[in-house]
Amino acid sequence: MASLSLINICKSFGDKKVLKDLSFSIDHAEFVSIVGPSGSGKSTLFHLIGGLLQPDNGEIRMESSLINGKRGAISYMPQSSSLLPWRTILENVMLGEELLGKKDEQGALEMIAKAGLSGYEHAYPDQLSGGMKQRAAFIRSMLSPQSLICLDEPFSALDEFTRLEMQQWLLSIWEEHKRSILFVTHNIEEALYLSDRIIVLSSRPAQVKAVFTIPFARPRRESIVLTEDFLRWKKKIYNELRGMI
Amino acid sequence: MTAFRKGWRPVSAIILLFLLWEAASLLFEVPSWLLPSPSQIWQEGIAGWPDYRYHLWSTIRLTIVGFSIGTIIGIAVAICLHLLPKLRDTLYPLMILSQNVPIIVLAPLLVIWFGFGVLPKLIVITLVCFFPIAVAAMDGFKQTDADLMHYMKMAGATKGQIFRKLEWPFALPALFSGLKISATYSVMGAVISEWLGAKQGIGVYMTLASSSFRTDRVFVAIFLIMALCLIFFAFIILLERWTVRWKTKGAKNNG
Missing domain, CATH: 1.10.8 (Helicase, Ruva Protein; domain 3)
Structure with a gap:
């Protein structure tokens, strides 16, 4: 049983469709990143998982229980501390x-x-x-x-040096205390470096456009960022995203 | 040391004012029943101590009790209106109206309704005190940081937890602004309420002094009221420093 699963989630505000048939799941102790163009409804997604909003359609499940509109089922780290x-x-x-x-x-x-x-x-x-x-x-x-931690662009306000340092630090802590993590970011490199899986969202209405399983072995060293393999992956995801801009 | 460096300007301004006043009353030979000189007021202040001691004590007691009641009611009103927005929409205009009734007009009415006891006096003080506190606290609650609020909601905090752990501490600095205003108002409220008819109090001492043309005593009363206001104000500031010390501590280290 997956830690968190979203099944056919739809959400619109007025006649503006924000999420359409969005489905994905996160396994136990898995690190999943979500990348997407800005305005692709990532914060709406978090509000739904956090229970601040009700989906128009679909199910959000934690382990096996339904958490539609239920607060306190996830642990959360926002953009500002x-x-x-x-x-x-x-x-x-x-x-x-x-x-x-x-x-x-x-x-x-x-x-x-x-x-x-x-x-x-x-x-x-x-x-x-x-x-x-x-x-x-x-x-x-x-x-x-809670078993799942949602991180909402936690390092976006930091300078580049601090950001790199924080990514390494985050990995070291996480590799020691494995928890399920849902990580939202704008930064492809960050997503690649940290994640087991990357979910690419399309622009509005957001749908899962592609899912990549990242094969880099753990524990990950900072140096992988400079390998050919890493760059190839970066290109792949970049191309996927560029198609939407 | 810093207090001295910042404080010498106003203190020297006051001293200069008194010197000018003293010099003017000597120079123009102003009769003391019209305007006593500062030195005459000072003498009366010392000589009259046994006479006004009881009055002073009575006013202090009245102020403290009235201010406490006003504070409790002010905070209670703010919390109720904040947690029940519909009630706020209904009662907020009424609250403002309550401040538009001139106390001078209301006070005799209160005496008619409640007699010459302590109750109408406490009502007057409460009425002038609760409003600044309630408004300041409500503004404080409303201005709660949106990011913090969002975090608390996402983390699954209940409405009660959000209030206790976020909104209340967040509103404390604002609440203290209200308390400072009310602390000084409460002394005025006490003196006004004593004019209505009381056996003792600075207000009584003042009326007696002015009706017997003891202008020096009127000034003694004025300075006593000022001193009381300052002491109450200082007390609230101390309380504030102690309560929201995280603010000064954090700011200090930030430069």
Whole structure:
């Protein structure tokens, strides 16, 4: 049974069709990226999975239970770090757990240490750099008890160096604590480097245009980004996307 | 040190004003029943302490009780109206209207309805206090950061959790702006309410002084009211620093 599956999802606002017969699934401990032209309804997709919106048609299933319009079934990391400024980092990373019940301070402290944020447990978010805030936001979603983590362009606001560093860091954490991840990005390279599978969406109304299974072995080294193979894949996906612009 | 560097300007302005005033009353020989000099006011302030001590204490008590009630009602109103938008649409105009009734007109009516006891006085103070607090808190709730709100919803927070963990702490700085305004209003409210008819209070002391042409005492009362306002204001600022210290702490390290 897949971790998350979307079956024939349709959604329109007024007479504007945003999603049309969208179907895909994510397996346990699988890292799936979604790329698509901007305005292809990726945020609508997240709102549907997060339960903020109801699909007009179709089913969203988590394991085997229907989660149409049900909140709290996924763990979420937004584009902006969205840490509460009045909470310390420790209190912030436990927020996801706190909303659903139990807090585990020991686990949170261990995770903070692993993430390289030791010494900042009791700092406030404003005292941290952009990359560190995103780390804290990611730990928050890792510590939440849900099995699927949705990441909404988490590194798009970071500069190139920090972004590369964060991608490596994300992989290292993820390879250690395998969770199912749905990752939305505009960046083909990022998607290739991180994912097991890449789903390419078409422009409006969004449908699955192509699915690529990425064969690079794990654990992945940063150096694969420069290999011939990687470039070939990049071209392939780029061509797929270019057809729509 | 920084307080001194920032504070010397207003303090020297006040001192200069007093010096000018003192010099003018000496120079033009203004009769003291018309305008006493600062030194005469100061003397009366010290000599009259046993006379107005009880009045002062009574006003302080009245202000604190009234301000507390006003704060509680203000926050309660803000929370109710925020959580029930339909109620807000219905009652918000009424709330504004309640502020348009002149207190000077309303006060005697309250005495007719509730007598000379403490109740009409507390109603007056509450009425002037709750509005700034309620409006500030409601604005604070409404301005909750959209990104944070989105995160909380996606993370599956209930309406109650969103309020407790996001909207309430987010509104605290705004709430404190309201509290600061209300703190100073509450002293004025207390003095006005004492004019209505009370046995003691700065308001009573003031009316007695002005009807017997003791202008120096009127000024003593004025300065007492100012001092009370400042003390209440400072107290709220301290409370604010302590409550929203994350704000100063974060900002400091950011440069």
